Amino acid sequence: MNKRMPARPKTIDRINQGLAKRHASEKLFHRMGLLSLLFGITCVAILFSSIISKGYTAFQQTFIQIEVHFDEQYFTVSGKDNDTEALSTADYGGMVKQSLRSQFPEAASRQEKRLLYDLVSIGATYQLRNMVMQDPALIGQTTPVWVPANDDVDMLIKGHMKREAPEAERRLRDQQIVWLDQLIAQEQLSLKLNTAFFTNGDSREPELAGIRGALMGSILTLMVTLLLSFPIGVATAVYLEEFAPKNKWTDFIEVNINNLAAVPSIVYGLLGLAVFINFIGFPRSAPLVGGLVLTLMTLPTIIIASRAALKSVPPSIREAALGIGASKMQTVFFHVLPLAFPGMLTGTIIGMAQALGETAPLLMIGMVAFIVDIPSGIFDPATVLPVQIFLWADSPERAFVERTSAAIMVLLGFLIIMNAIAVMLRKKFERRW
Incomplete structure (x- = not known):
């Protein structure tokens, strides 16, 4: 008996099989490209969200309102004949400290006063000096002034420092937080636009540093x-x-x-x-x-x-x-x-x-x-x-x-x-x- 030879696959069948494989490879490549694109977009989105979540609060700064008495005694500088120099070298730090002591008279000890003074940034002295240099008529008057708070106070108000943490684990003491709560209750503490970030140069103090x-x-x-x-x-x-x-x-x-x-x-x-x-x-x-x-x-x-x-x-x-x-x-x-x-x-x-x-x-x-x-x-x-x-x-x-x-x-x-x-x-x- 003659054995029948196996039928050879038709050319069209081989072409269709090859086309099916190429189409499957193209779909796989297409999907891999989409996955790569989505992965890249996801990484960029995570990066941007991380930067924005950490940085948007820098465009606001905590300010404290204090009643400043521009007492003439702070402007009495011996041996100074130049009025401009006398205004520039006045004891503006003393004015800030006196204002804080008047607002919180319970701060009696030396350590309590130091904690009280630390609530306000050193930039408050420069702010008062600029005010007097621009308007010397302020001497002898008492006026409310919004001054920048210390960077630790700023971090607490913005939620970057947890007040529930033990006192030993945060940079602000319990007494300082009590004073800050009093200022909040009296509406003398507020977050305002941080213009210093765009108008100041670099500084060792974070609250004064700008770009x-x-x-x-x-x-x-x-x-x-x-x-x-x-x-x-x-x-x-x-x-x-x-x-x-x-x-x-x-x-x-x-x-x-x-x-x-x-x-x-x-x-x-x-x-x-x-x-x-x-x-x-x-x-x-x-x-x-x-x-x-x-x-x-x-x-x-x-x-x-x-x-x-x-x-x-x-x-x-x-x-x-x-x-x-x-x-x-x-x-x-x-x-x-x-x-x-x-x-x-x-x-x-x-x-x-x-x-x-x-x-x-x-x-x-x-x-x-x-x-x-x-x-x-x-x-x-x-x-x-x-x-x-x-x-x-x-x-x-x-x-x-x-x-x-x-x-x-x-x-x-x-x-x-x-x-x-x-x-x-x-x-x-x-x-x-």
């Missing part, structure tokens, strides 16, 4: 970076892409530009320390040096983005311009550059956003110094917002935790705005070919 100095330092540093990196980066990109001959030297330069974009930022800080400070002699911790270092760091990014923008311009634009008699220079500057400019500007903004968030290179040139004064020029000592965050994160006081998170919120806000501007500019000026 204005760091913000001005960041603005001055980015101004120097932008004024140097944008024209140099665009000029370099135009030369390499439009005019430079294609030989081993330009290939060597292009490879090194791409490599410099991946160099760790701290290496640029070491370079700035060696060249701009030790060799040239520029002042440490100055926005000028910070801008120069960040210029070196952002140049590769701007050059690469600008070259990509130039490459995106169709060759027909160049050919048409040359065909009607334009020179090579006229073709580049009047036809190619206007079309590539949106991409160049987008790359520059992204480079500036990268520079705004840098910390490591600026630490190397001394911008980690504790600076209270607000910088007014590129040669003044200054710090920047990321370095300010780094300093506050290293502080042991609990109140600096919320200041750190609030400063991160401000920094993220600037970064989001800068990237949003870059996207808007690209959407507005981009031309599709």
Whole structure:
């Protein structure tokens, strides 16, 4: 008997089986991509929620209302003929202490008085001095004044310190909490907008610390970076892409530009320390040096983005311009550059956003110094917002935790705005070919 040969699978069946496997693989890949996207969004949401939950309370500050008697005896300074100097050196701390003693006369012992005085921030003395310097007519009068509370009081009122904890486990004593309850009952303690966070420089006292100095330092540093990196980066990109001959030297330069974009930022800080400070002699911790270092760091990014923008311009634009008699220079500057400019500007903004968030290179040139004064020029000592965050994160006081998170919120806000501007500019000026 002849055995029947097994039927060979049809070609269409093999194709259908292969299609089924490919479709299953595509669905799996699609699901993995969605899961990865959801995981990334979840991590970002957790990060943002953690920062916001810790930092939003920094935009409010606890204030205590005290009745201040600007007694003339506090302004009697022997040997002072200058009225302005006498007003500036008056015993404003004594006025604050006298006001607290008048409000809580039961604080009789030396230790109780010290605990009472600790309820109010040292910033109250500066506040009273500014009031008198602006209006000397206050001398001899009694007026209610809202003064900032100590950082421990602020933490208690905001719920970061548990009053139910044993006295030995918190920084406020039971008697101090009793006085605070009396102030709350008398409506002399309240949470108000913390304007000092935006108007003050750095301070050892958390309730007085602000970001204005760091913000001005960041603005001055980015101004120097932008004024140097944008024209140099665009000029370099135009030369390499439009005019430079294609030989081993330009290939060597292009490879090194791409490599410099991946160099760790701290290496640029070491370079700035060696060249701009030790060799040239520029002042440490100055926005000028910070801008120069960040210029070196952002140049590769701007050059690469600008070259990509130039490459995106169709060759027909160049050919048409040359065909009607334009020179090579006229073709580049009047036809190619206007079309590539949106991409160049987008790359520059992204480079500036990268520079705004840098910390490591600026630490190397001394911008980690504790600076209270607000910088007014590129040669003044200054710090920047990321370095300010780094300093506050290293502080042991609990109140600096919320200041750190609030400063991160401000920094993220600037970064989001800068990237949003870059996207808007690209959407507005981009031309599709």
